[in-house]
Amino acid sequence: MCPHHQWRPTLQTNKLTDTAIRKAKNGDKSVKMADGGGLYLELHPNGSRYWRMKYRFGGVEKRLAFGVYPEVTLADARRKRDDARRLLANDADPGEQLKAAKVAVQASAEAAQMIAKGLPVPGTFEFVAREWLTTVHDHKVSAGHAGRTKTRLEQNIFPWLGARPISEIEAPELLQALRRVEARGAIETAHRIKDSCAQVFRYGIACGVCTRNPAADLKDALKPVPTRHLAAIVDPIGTGKLLRDIAEYQGHPVVCAALKLSALLLLRPGELRHLEWAWIDFDSATLTVPSQLMKRTKADKQDGPPHIVPLARQAINILRELQALTGGEGRRLVFPSPQSRSRCISDNAVRSALRRMGYGNDDMTAHGFRAMARTLIAERLGVLPEVIEAQLAHAVADPLGRAYNRTQFLDQRRDMMGRWADYLDRLRQGAEVVPIDRRATS
Structure with a gap:
């Protein structure tokens, strides 16, 4: 038995039937119809009927809400109960899992809305890079310098890596994007872009959205910048x-x-x-x-x-x-x-x-x-x-x-x-x- 919860299986589950639920009358007070395994249907005086599951985790009694009957059928409620029991058996709190799933669904919906509007999604490389540009870079360099950095990232990095979660980007992916710049003969530009990306990753580490800087692994991966001096007469x-x-x-x-x-x-x-x-x-x-x-x-x-x-x-x-x-x-x-x-x-x-x-x-x-x-x-x-x-x-x-x-x-x-x-x-x-x-x- 898991040390964090004290759930014990009941002697009998699946006590309810659809017929019994349909015939049940709502009274003046809330009534609970138990199905076993912690699952029950709560009947309220106003006629509403809610699926609930009671369980204990970490010594604390908790509740799960599975929806409203009959939109959530008896079979659906039992499947949700069994899923929750499996989580408990693996020392996981089903309530926290449910909250995390809701957060993920909400984040996915918000991301879809931002994508539809053409905006970068939080946590992606483009989102972090644009935040770095406005929060840090714009205040450290001239307007012209900041504009050139922004343009280089928009033209050479965002189309390939902008939508990727910054925490998942690895050195080979970044190198592949930089190779495209290098292939045009823009060796110095490729190095400048790499340096800018390194600053973005360092900013991301400071903000807690990533844990490492893959640009640092590319120190010797690009062609060296050719030595080029502006023409001058010096004799x-x-x-x-x-x-x-x-x-x-x-x-x-x-x-x-x-x-x-x-x-x-x-x-x-x-x-x-x-x-x-x-x-x-x-x-x-x-x-x-x-x-x-x-x-x-x-x-x-x-x-x-x-x-x-x-x-x-x-x-x-x-x-x-x-x-x-x-x-x-x-x-x-x-x-x-x-x-x-x-x-x-x-x-x-x-x-x-x-x-x-x-x-x-x-x-x-x-x-x-x-x-x-x-x-x-x-x-x-x-x-x-x-x-x-x-x-x-x-x-x-x-x-x-x-x-x-x-x-x-x-x-x-x-x-x-x-x-x-x-x-x-x-x-x-x-x-x-x-x-x-x-x-x-x-």
Whole structure:
């Protein structure tokens, strides 16, 4: 006998007959007609008749409700009683089993309704992923970054795994979905999607909807991301020729200025083209780029310091000339679009100018000016790497793991930017290649 209940079979079961039930009269008080084995029919004064089963489990007397007679026949009630007795014999509480079954039926009905409406079902990968996107990811990264992550999941994962319970997804299933992305040649995208899925699974573990992260098992399952560097000219002779081509370029004056300042300011292309006149202080010869425009985490964009760019004499001269064209009352942007002064030049403006000058995608890019400066300043001017990285707005950790503050090394960076501008002048003028300067700014 199971230790959790004290049910004992009666000496006789199946006492009732349909004839006896039909002939029974409802009285002024509730009456019970026993069938045996705990099953009985309860007759109420109002005429209703309910099937009930009494049993004990864990030392507690309990009841089961089997429905209303005659909708539930005598035979149906007996089958339910026998099913309950089998559960008791296996040390299971039939009342709890019934509750669980009702919950499952309700959950199934709700899931069907959500599917019909095109909504993800709770507990599925898509439901957890969308919750992670809105609860965590959107608050950590920029809107553009969050949008790209959402699109990648919608296009590459949800169609295959979105409706699957997240707790049942195994590494081979996830790998199969990622292989489809890999087969398109989008190796880097496949890795990014895997990383996003890993974060979804970690969120699911924290929320208690799954217990493991199958993406962690795919560390070496995808093809490695090919090493790819944006094209850049990093030798003095090639740089001199590029600078002369820029000086002779007959394009739009705003684009010409953007080309020249790309080499002098060391900003990312997106940061450069969004520059505003209010950020430039000609008296102190500095450009202060708001933190929100920089390539940083969302928290750093909101709370981080602005990025300060010391302006060399050559940069100031170019900006003064450009100010006469795009500055003035009510004019905000340094590089407004020719089509509308309320928008900056497109991200393709500098690249297109380079193409018209004969520099293909494999020769030089707008972003390549930063690589040019990083290489030549280190090799030819002997500037300390941390000073260069600070000017490039790279967060570089020191031996203790702390990131360099981007406002540090301002004096050294001011000296570096002046020397860099002078060096570019010499290269543009075709001067003999300057030997490596062993001096380093301190």
